Amino acid sequence: MAKIQMKTPLVEMDGDEMTRILWQMIKDELLLPFVELKTEYYDLGLEHRNETDDQVTIDSAEATKKYGVAVKCATITPNAARMTEYNLKEMWKSPNGTIRAALDGTVFRAPIQVKGIEPCVKNWEKPITLARHAYGDVYKNTEIKVPGPGKAELVFTGEDGKEIRQTIMDFDGPGIIQGIHNKDKSIESFARACFNYALDTKQDLWFATKDTISKIYDHNFKDIFQDIFDKEYKEKFDAAGIEYFYTLIDDAVARVMKAKGGFIWACKNYDGDVMSDMVSSACGSLAMMTSVLVSPSGVYEYEAAHGTVQRHYYKHLEGEETSTNSVATIFAWTGALRKRGELDGITELCDFADKLEKATLGTIESGKMTKDLALITSLKDVTVLNSENFIKAIREELEKLL
Ligand code: NAP
């Protein structure tokens, strides 16, 4: 079989530890034999980030803006322990944070569903995709521990010196206060990313906040979404046969538990943080979750939702066998290849991505899987494979499909 040709390069962001090992295995076994892979390679492994003073992360984000599609391996976010382990010049920022800030994106996460790994919520027949706003609110807050009686005020001073002032509380004893914010521009980007993603994947979009209680703050989110929808997206949604609807967060949570799935649930930053953990753990494993960062300008960065699986890497270094699940990393590649195929009009590339996903799920459904899944599957007679043999088993399945 002739290898599939690509036109535009994918931005390839390599990473750290066990996922870096899987990255190479996936390329060698599942991609390079079948695709004339065209990538612009950026090594975001911590050593190289340190050597380049993290310039490589910024460069990779710029390249993503230029080419439109990136695929990223999990990377270490340095902490004190990593400073010593890697002898770092500085505690470099989280690459995901840097890339997200550069692309002004929204993160969409959806469980990868497969027969034999059933969600705890029995009526979830299709995946629920969570769209999390990744800016502001409680994640960029200012807090004060109030020592005793006194007056807490909220003050805004305009550039012209004019003040808006409101009393938060006349304290008669100790307490706490917190200041949070968001920006219209960021909420608008979030809204457009959600509407575009809904159109892209032909799924309904739900959005919910607590606007009955937060009559200005949360209401602003609701109004911005509605305004952009009415002006820019209503007709496109009608044409695609999909729906946008807004409801109160309490109502959304209750409905989600009874729904069949197959929709996008847009959440404010905090709601998205906790609700994505709920949805993913109800679906079994972090390694069975896709994650894509979408910018309002239509740039896509695909990655796995989990980290670098450090514990497995240390075992690997000691020569012990690992059984690390590569599904999320494989799906990051298929997501990116399919998007590249769509943008460049290369049907064979999209077909290849579909078949590689099918082969991956087929391998698990045939009872061959990594240890994390073997622990939770409802299938009988499963074979637990090591990291490498699982990928080899997928290759066998893939060759049958090609
Ligand atoms: P992690 O890599 O997600 O792993 C936590 C645990 O979850 C593992 O020890 C393993 O459990 C299980 N697990 C996760 N992915 C798995 C997979 N593919 N197959 C099988 N089991 C899997 O989180 P972490 O160990 O807390 O973080 C390690 C590093 O990753 C940190 O330096 C952190 O900064 C980084 N990180 C990066 C990203 C990213 O780049 N997107 C995201 C999160 C964390 P068992 O050990 O019980 O088998």
Ligand code: MG
């Ligand atoms: Mg969380």
